[in-house]
């Protein structure tokens with residue numbers, strides 16, 4: 769795979785908490801995929817990266833600690 773520095777991740781809007789599939793660009797900015805202007809709900813442009821959300825339903829019981 770060739771990486772251009774854009775990492776796909778899940779991020780939450782710092783203002784309203786809306787969660788988006790997003791891209792973290794090589795300069796550190798995070799933008800929701802398909803919404804370069806920021807949060808579609810409130811227009812915020814600051815996002816907090818979230819840990820990967822895996823769909824537990826397809827791996828139920830496999831990740832118990």
Ligand SMILES: [Zn+2]
Pocket residue numbers: 781782783784785786807808809810811812
């Ligand atoms: Zn927002």
